Amino acid sequence: MLREQIFAAAMNRIEDRRLRAQHEQERRTDEIMQKIPEAVTLERQLRSVCLSVMQIADGEKRAERLRQIQKQSEDANGMMRKLLLANGFPEDYLDTHYSCENCSDSGFVNGERCACLQHEIAVISAEQMNARSRLSLCSFESFSLRYYDDLPKEERSAMQRVFGRCRQYAEEFDPAGSGNLLMIGGTGLGKTHLSLSIASVLLEKGFSVIYDSVGSLLHTLEQEHFHHSEASGDTLETLLDCDLLILDDFGTEFDTSFSRSALYTVLNSRINAGKAMIVNTNLSSSEIQESYGDRILSRLLSSEILLFYGKDIRLKKRHSRAHTGSTGGAT
Numbered sequence: 001m002l003r004e005q006i007f008a009a010a011m012n013r014i015e016d017r018r019l020r021a022q023h024e025q026e027r028r029t030d031e032i033m034q035k036i037p038e039a040v041t042l043e044r045q046l047r048s049v050c051l052s053v054m055q056i057a058d059g060e061k062r063a064e065r066l067r068q069i070q071k072q073s074e075d076a077n078g079m080m081r082k083l084l085l086a087n088g089f090p091e092d093y094l095d096t097h098y099s100c101e102n103c104s105d106s107g108f109v110n111g112e113r114c115a116c117l118q119h120e121i122a123v124i125s126a127e128q129m130n131a132r133s134r135l136s137l138c139s140f141e142s143f144s145l146r147y148y149d150d151l152p153k154e155e156r157s158a159m160q161r162v163f164g165r166c167r168q169y170a171e172e173f174d175p176a177g178s179g180n181l182l183m184i185g186g187t188g189l190g191k192t193h194l195s196l197s198i199a200s201v202l203l204e205k206g207f208s209v210i211y212d213s214v215g216s217l218l219h220t221l222e223q224e225h226f227h228h229s230e231a232s233g234d235t236l237e238t239l240l241d242c243d244l245l246i247l248d249d250f251g252t253e254f255d256t257s258f259s260r261s262a263l264y265t266v267l268n269s270r271i272n273a274g275k276a277m278i279v280n281t282n283l284s285s286s287e288i289q290e291s292y293g294d295r296i297l298s299r300l301l302s303s304e305i306l307l308f309y310g311k312d313i314r315l316k317k318r319h320s321r322a323h324t325g326s327t328g329g330a331t
């Protein structure tokens with residue numbers, strides 16, 4: 001999707017919200033007019049006050065007349081609120097309840113894009129990127145700690161702590177304050193499963209989340225950089241804009257000078273902007289240093305580190321399915 005199409009799609013969503021809020025307000029007005037007869041008189045009065053504004057002629061009395069009308073309308077509004085309360089409705093029942101009070105679901109405040117529009121653009125851009133990703137979402141509920149049962153006690157309780165920390169991260173998520181997680185451990189120990197469970201909770205809450213393997217993201221960036229592909233070069237911007245960026249499988253991508261510098265740009269920009277990120281890797285810190293150098297390593301090590309223990313769960317699952325026919329568990 002091109003930038004203009006994403007903008008149009010975001011505006012569509014916001015317009016839908018505005019229409020829904022307005023329809024709801026009309027529905028409530030009809031309801032009140034049917035249930036409270038006095039409201040009909042009051043509503044008529046309010047409307048005639050509004051109409052009289054248009055009939056004011058220019059002249060020296062204009063300002064004074066406007067003040068009078070404003071006073072009348074405030075009085076009528078106040079009476080309506082009291083009437084609603086007296087009949088068991090909330091006093092703001094007839095107000096239009098917009099999703100965004102800053103722009104009344106118009107997308108703009110004083111000619112500038114409202115934060116709600118910017119957010120919707122980030123959400124749609126992330127949806128577009130995630131549609132290309134090979135990863136599909138997981139849930140905490142389908143993560144089974146029993147695959148870690150035969151680990152030594154300390155390692156098993158470490159995995160319980162990791163699981164609890166991931167849930168907490170998802171529950172308390174704040175795009176600007178949650179900080180970064182660096183998940184380290186061998187393949188098939190649950191890193192991808194838990195980070196995609198976090199993604200799933202946050203997407204549900206309306207945050208913009210991008211999840212992909214580092215290799216696939218670098219491939220896209222490289223295409224845009226060297227071949228000017230039709231994706232029109234917005235990937236980097238989208239990666240930097242989203243609320244949470246999940247980089248899976250860090251360390252398996254091609255190690256070229258382009259990929260190093262692109263990775264550094266992404267990590268560095270997000271960390272400097274204080275924006276949340278989760279990075280999964282099966283490399284040790286010395287391996288990261290060897291492949292990517294000190295700059296990338298030191299940026300990564302500023303994250304909260306979660307160590308994953310265990311034997312490859314995918315192998316275990318296949319094994320236990322073969323014996324019991326059971327499904328589910330962690331990958």
Ligand SMILES: [Zn+2]
Binds near residue numbers: 100101102104107115
């Ligand atoms: Zn807004």
